[in-house]
Amino acid sequence: MRLYLTALKPTDSVTDGFLPAARALGCDVTILTDRPERHPGAIGCDVRDPRALIDAIAHLGRPDAIFSNSDHLQVETALAADYFGLPGKDWRACLAAKNKFLTRRALAEAGVERVRSLRLGPGDPVPDGLAYPLVVKPREGVASEDVMLVESDLAGAVAGIRRRRPGETLVVEEYLEGPLRTLETLGDASGVRVLGGFETTLGPLPHFVEERLDWSPARPDGHVLAALRALGVGFGACHTEYVVTPAGPRVVEVNYRVIGDHCDFLLADLLGVPLFEWILRAHLGEPVPAVPEPRGHGSAVSLVADRSGTITAAPAEEAVVTGDVRLWHRPLRSVGEVVERTHTNRDFLGVIRAVGPDRDRVEAAIGGYRAARPWVIE
Template sequence: MTPPTLVLVESNTTGTGRLFARRARELGALPVLLAEDPDRYAYAREDDIPVVRTDTGSLNAVLAAVRAVPGAVPAGLTTSSDYFVPVAAAAAHALSLPGPDPQAVRRVRHKGSQRADLVAGGVPVAAHALVSGPEEALSAVDRIGLPVVLKPTDGSGSMGVRLCTTRQEAAEHAARLQARTHNERGMPVARDFLVEQYVAGPEFSVEVFGQRAVAVVAKHLGAAPHFVETGHDVPAPVPAAQADALTATAVQAVKALGLGFGAAHVELRLGPDGPVLIEVNARLAGGMIPELIRAATGVDLVRAQVTAALGRPVDLEPRSSHHSSLRFLVVDAPSELGVLPDTGGLPHVTGTTLTGRLGVRLVPHHDYRDRVAHVTATAPTAEDATRAAETALARLRTALRPHPDEETTV
């Protein structure tokens, strides 16, 4: 009997991208990856995953590719990449496969439309304005008040997001955003962007599946004016009342946006007056958050997402109550990466993963691309897990050294 096929429309190049294919095989399905550039996915070659070269930005091309896979019986179609959630949802709908509402996903993907739906649903969001150039941005700054955050409407992984504390900074960054034509994958970008009031306070994510909150995650961020995520703690070490407020706001946001199938990654700040919604992503979290949740609670969100895409019942029941932490090794100056030191002898450390390339010139991009390795730890207490991850990170930092002939200004 021919196994059912799970079609993946692109994916994350590391981490959960590989895990999606592995979980599909564990569930008896054949993963098939559609990719515009198959060379982007080393894991597909290493794991012998069939790859079909496809214009993944085109719904018609995706549908044609699915129908042309020899002997395939498509049982599901999904993606782990933020950029391809809309086309994957539309393709699943066209093929009568399980998936989210394509129209809702399309509106969520554009942060301006998303904000409008959140406001209409009564979800607390920061004061904001959708603008298309420096002059409009400065008018918005004058209305909202400094400091503000400027961000693309269709970005991902902190790309193009910047805190501006003066009108000049806002004007300069607005000009940079207006000049962008394509993202790091070569896809055309929206020309409008958001100006948002800066919300002071700690940042969290709530991982929602369907309309059920699964975990509250504490985030660690790099230095301003950028918003590079440098680590995560699961569950977030906050009082129960704060966790409840965060989860209630996240679920309210998911409902207001018309979501309810599969995973949603909901980002919030805990401001002086309570939770404020930063943004919702209609996909599974990146940054290895699903693996932290699995280590801490036993809930496998990657498996759940694949299971839902295949139209099967999902298991979200926790089986343990540990604490897990992750810390990223981040490039913050021109440098190169040497061999990672061994962290295996440290208590509670569960793994060290290299994601960057050894011996090549590295310069900061001020987004997710600056993360070149990470370490994870799981322990009975939050204190032990965070201490272990930070101790291991200190050891990993010795692998970064100045590039010998680096004179580039960033």
């Protein structure tokens, strides 16, 4: 079986998740990327252009599957899969999910939910008279970059983002107050399976840095699944974030790929299944198996820089067993590296994921590890 995987920069999800899974399935993998120097054995291609992507694949040989886990390449990859008649996502759904303005419009037109929202093009004036608080964000942003809560001066917030991101379109919407949750799904040709979800803990406002996620397997009331259907999202892996407001769940954003920040590995640990293989099997035209009931509790804690400076001490990559809790630490930075604090997910120094019988024991293991092996910035 020949699998083409489109990618931009290397990620742990691809390097340690999908590539080993593809090998386990017996796939002959070709990585297509605009950064071939960063992927061993990869082939250079303008993967942001579906015409170039289709041309490259046609030249290299008939595919059995075309797949991407990149936020930025879902539309292009879906178009290529459709061209070759392969299982894949609907490119329209990929576009509507990635573009936060289109997400809001599609959900409103379907009558699923209405969240006050407007689009600000690069030259559009900032309107007066909007009801605060508001959230302003890049229309197609990732990693919480330039996502801000605004309580009084929208024009000033927009001007600051435009200085950092000239030429980009922004979205301004009402602030959704309440607990932040995720829904993880995996679909095949027959329908969508709910894998579970997480409770998300954010850092201090006005920024929206996701500092930890804790397993929360309770099924949603159907609102989020209805929103996904309205967007056309179903096939393959999807990570949806939503807020439980006093008026009910409201979608924050739909990320049409598997959850990141090592929560994909945590999800596989909790379910006890080869999750990355399951996702690839769907793209190879195979059915998704029945989802087992998870056992125990799991948490993923991002170790966030609280200041700018130089990293002078840090724990290594390791796996630790503490009683009946399994814990993994993955450093994302190195000793000697200079950190410039950005108030985004780019401030992550490392991530801890842990699985155990219950939340108390998992929390105790994480706390003990952090106390014994701190990251130090000076």
